[in-house]
Amino acid sequence: MQPIEGLDLYKSTVFYQHQQSGNLLIQDEDRVAFLQRQTTNDLRQLTAGQTQVSVLTSSIGRILDVLNIYIETEDVNTPALSVLTLPSRVEQTQAYLQSRIFFMDRVRIVNVSRDHDQIDLEGPAAEAVLQALGMKFPQEGALWQGKVDGYTINVLSKPGFIGNAVRLIVPKAITEILSRRLKDSGAVCLSEQSYEILRVESGSPGAGHELTEAYTPLEVHLNYAISDNKGCYTGQEVIARQINFDKITRHLVGLTLESTTEEGTSLVSGSTPAGTVTSTVISPRFGPIALAVVKRPFDKPGTILTVEGGDQAKARVTALPFTHNL
Numbered sequence: 001m002q003p004i005e006g007l008d009l010y011k012s013t014v015f016y017q018h019q020q021s022g023n024l025l026i027q028d029e030d031r032v033a034f035l036q037r038q039t040t041n042d043l044r045q046l047t048a049g050q051t052q053v054s055v056l057t058s059s060i061g062r063i064l065d066v067l068n069i070y071i072e073t074e075d076v077n078t079p080a081l082s083v084l085t086l087p088s089r090v091e092q093t094q095a096y097l098q099s100r101i102f103f104m105d106r107v108r109i110v111n112v113s114r115d116h117d118q119i120d121l122e123g124p125a126a127e128a129v130l131q132a133l134g135m136k137f138p139q140e141g142a143l144w145q146g147k148v149d150g151y152t153i154n155v156l157s158k159p160g161f162i163g164n165a166v167r168l169i170v171p172k173a174i175t176e177i178l179s180r181r182l183k184d185s186g187a188v189c190l191s192e193q194s195y196e197i198l199r200v201e202s203g204s205p206g207a208g209h210e211l212t213e214a215y216t217p218l219e220v221h222l223n224y225a226i227s228d229n230k231g232c233y234t235g236q237e238v239i240a241r242q243i244n245f246d247k248i249t250r251h252l253v254g255l256t257l258e259s260t261t262e263e264g265t266s267l268v269s270g271s272t273p274a275g276t277v278t279s280t281v282i283s284p285r286f287g288p289i290a291l292a293v294v295k296r297p298f299d300k301p302g303t304i305l306t307v308e309g310g311d312q313a314k315a316r317v318t319a320l321p322f323t324h325n326l
Helices: 031-036 090-099 126-132 172-184 192-202 236-244
Strands: 014-017 022-027 051-057 063-073 080-085 108-111 116-122 143-148 151-159 164-171 250-257 266-269 272-283 287-295 304-307 314-318
Touching: 014 172, 022 031, 022 090, 031 080, 051 090, 051 151, 063 090, 063 151, 080 164, 090 108, 116 126, 116 172, 126 164, 151 172, 164 172, 192 272, 192 287, 250 272, 272 304, 287 314
Parallel strands: none
Antiparallel strands: 014 116, 022 080, 022 108, 051 063, 063 080, 116 164, 143 151, 151 164, 250 287, 250 314, 266 272, 266 304, 272 287, 304 314
């Protein structure tokens, strides 16, 4: 197994600071009912100390944003849901949600992104690193909130590239200090390029790649963020038809490539359009690989497709994550 940046992810603890991360507060009395009408998961199930992933969908069931939601405070004077958006999406999401407020809704939406950074941490020593810094590694689906140097930090559990991971919501005033302490504790800071390699290897859909208005949540493996019995929300009819009538006609898959290609490149089977390349990297372990959204029946592992343009290179469909092939 070849290393990335001189390390083996499976033996190292790594962290990555997200750029242009977004954080909204949904405040006031109707905050839950309001967000319940807009997103795919059942916010009524969310309680203090838990987190939830829910998808903001358009009227035709396409992805507008993928939200990580948790209860910011139980203070009756300023009740709020904290909503983490996809990178670079916070302003669009705030404007969209603002446009959905009815005149009777008691809701306020506040953008607090400038106050915080978001850092992902994972690896075999991640729990020990957090403990050394005075924080706890929460169980799956849970949240830990505490003080570090007098500042409140939220630690959310999340799926990682090799197992469970956490996302730290850090006040900007101590981001540099915390990053230095993570390094001093043995964690390695990933570059954006290495982060993308690991994301694609793990088969995780990414913002601006698979998590776009081109696709519905079910087409890019966000089934876990959808409740099938929560009631009405924007885009529900389309998603319900996909589930109930077997209308999910394309799926996110992995591709092993003969040569490098570009995102947005079309895939064909003979002369039949088969799908689109959505993410592409050169992996130290697997060579040129990609994620793609591919139509049935061409999404079955082992299927050979042709990459349009250039040298008409071949691409083999593979199950995700790629690490299953090690």
